[in-house]
Amino acid sequence: MCTSIVYSSNNHHYFGRNLDLEISFGEHPVITPRNYEFQYRKLPNKKAKYAMVGMAIVEDNYPLYFDASNEEGLGIAGLNFDGPCHYFPENAEKNNVTPFELIPYLLSQCTTVAEVKDALKDVSLVNINFSEKLPLSPLHWLMADKTGESIVVESTLSGLHVYDNPVHVLTNNPEFPGQLRNLANYSNIAPAQPKNTLVPGVDLNLYSRGLGTHFLPGGMDSASRFVKIAFVRAHSPQGNNELSSVTNYFHILHSVEQPKGTDEVGPNSYEYTIYSDGTNLETGTFYYTNYENNQINAIELNKENLNGDELTDYKLIEKQTINYQN
């Protein structure tokens, strides 16, 4: 399971995700520069044009991005969508893009969500896997730009769907319209203490602060995380500088993180939040934490020479740093 958000603060927009899984693939930050040539399976090869940074594994010199943002402030994250997800055989009328190509395809040619919507009109997600070792993965995507606008893209039996996303969050199943519908069940959840409408006139002792969130879901499942992150994000204050915005951003994502041991997926196997990342879509600074190391690490896209044609890999910093004070 995974969770992805766009958080707007201090006129900046931060986009990224939690990656929840039981094993790590060896993913790490990767920058693709403008002159890197993407080889497509069913489309002509093309240079990246816009540089991008995100979490990926690199196979045969190809960046398999889990999530990434480009220098124009467009961000995309792929999240598990097992069940409803359906990819299609090659369609002669469409631009056939494989699921693993979708992030590079859009980030290398689009700058805004509006441009993505336009590009997607001609796209069909074709059922071609990267390699025998890396089969097709059922994904859906949250996409956002530096205006803070966001959309969800889902390929199901009925075709490719693009939904405007008024709550700016995404988790996993069910399909996005179902997740939105479910929010109605929680519409009276509030940061404020509730009013007693249960037994009017009776002086109920509000024994605790935070009773307005008593029924906020806290489960590890995707429906619970969707409600919780939508609530936390919607009520999160803005920061007044980069540091406080980034700090708030990670508090929002970490509010739905999965600690080890709480989500069993097999004998002695537990899904947990492997990493959390976020990019400032205006400045191209990519931030991340991971399970081992909750200090925030950063990579600045614009500090690199973006005119090259070779990928740049960064080691994931996984060593926890404790500031001993005596």
Ligand SMILES: C[C@H](CCC(=O)NCCS(=O)(=O)O)[C@H]1CC[C@H]2[C@@H]3CC[C@@H]4C[C@H](O)CC[C@]4(C)[C@H]3C[C@H](O)[C@]12C
């Ligand atoms: C599994 C992850 C989602 C996390 C999640 O939701 N986990 C719940 C598991 S469970 O449902 O609870 O069991 C997703 C998110 C992004 C994906 C990669 C995208 C690039 C590439 C695409 C290729 O086609 C296949 C290999 C590839 C490296 C992908 C592997 C895997 O699919 C990744 C990591």
